[in-house]
Amino acid sequence: MSDQMHSFVCPICRELHPGLPTDSAFTLPDVVWAIAPAERAAHARWTSDLCQMGDAYFIRCLLPIPFTDQSGFYGWGVWVGVEWSVFRRYLELYDKDATREPAEGGWLANELPTYGPTLGLPVRLQFQSSTSRPTVHFAQDQDHKLAREARDGISGERYHEILDAR
Numbered sequence: 048m049s050d051q052m053h054s055f056v057c058p059i060c061r062e063l064h065p066g067l068p069t070d071s072a073f074t075l076p077d078v079v080w081a082i083a084p085a086e087r088a089a090h091a092r093w094t095s096d097l098c099q100m101g102d103a104y105f106i107r108c109l110l111p112i113p114f115t116d117q118s119g120f121y122g123w124g125v126w127v128g129v130e131w132s133v134f135r136r137y138l139e140l141y142d143k144d145a146t147r148e149p150a151e152g153g154w155l156a157n158e159l160p161t162y163g164p165t166l167g168l169p170v171r172l173q174f175q176s177s178t179s180r181p182t183v184h185f186a187q188d189q190d191h192k193l194a195r196e197a198r199d200g201i202s203g204e205r206y207h208e209i210l211d212a213r
Contacts, residue, residue, distance in 0.1 A: 075093060110170075112196050151171065
């Protein structure tokens with residue numbers, strides 16, 4: 048097999064990296080992405096970590112899906128909708144270590160391929176250090192396919208299904 052088949056071009060740095068990608072990221076919450084590009088800036092404000100559209104607030108987070116047959120995880124860079132109080136608290140702690148903060152409630156703001164409907168799924172987000180995005184977790188009893196895989200992990204075969212759907 049050629050080296051080209053075991054490498055990928057990173058969408059952020061545009062460089063070739065060895066191996067297969069172990070993450071996917073959404074640029075914006077789906078509701079903001081759906082606005083025509085020429086009109087988007089008139090309706091929403093965003094950075095790579097935060098987004099506001101009117102009274103809607105979003106935080107970019109990491110949703111890790113552990114591998115069951117290798118070390119590590121597949122990371123989904125998702126947007127989570129939150130209440131103003133959570134958004135405000137995140138702003139207050141943005142450049143601090145917030146790992147001891149209690150988990151906050153929110154909902155997924157992206158549809159993830161291969162999982163069926165994910166938009167609006169309830170989640171918990173845990174703030175992290177100033178150099179890491181908050182992590183996303185599901186309630187233990189949540190029975191959505193995405194919640195089960197976040198809890199139980201994915202096989203190599205499932206990992207390749209996700210890569211094919213990206």
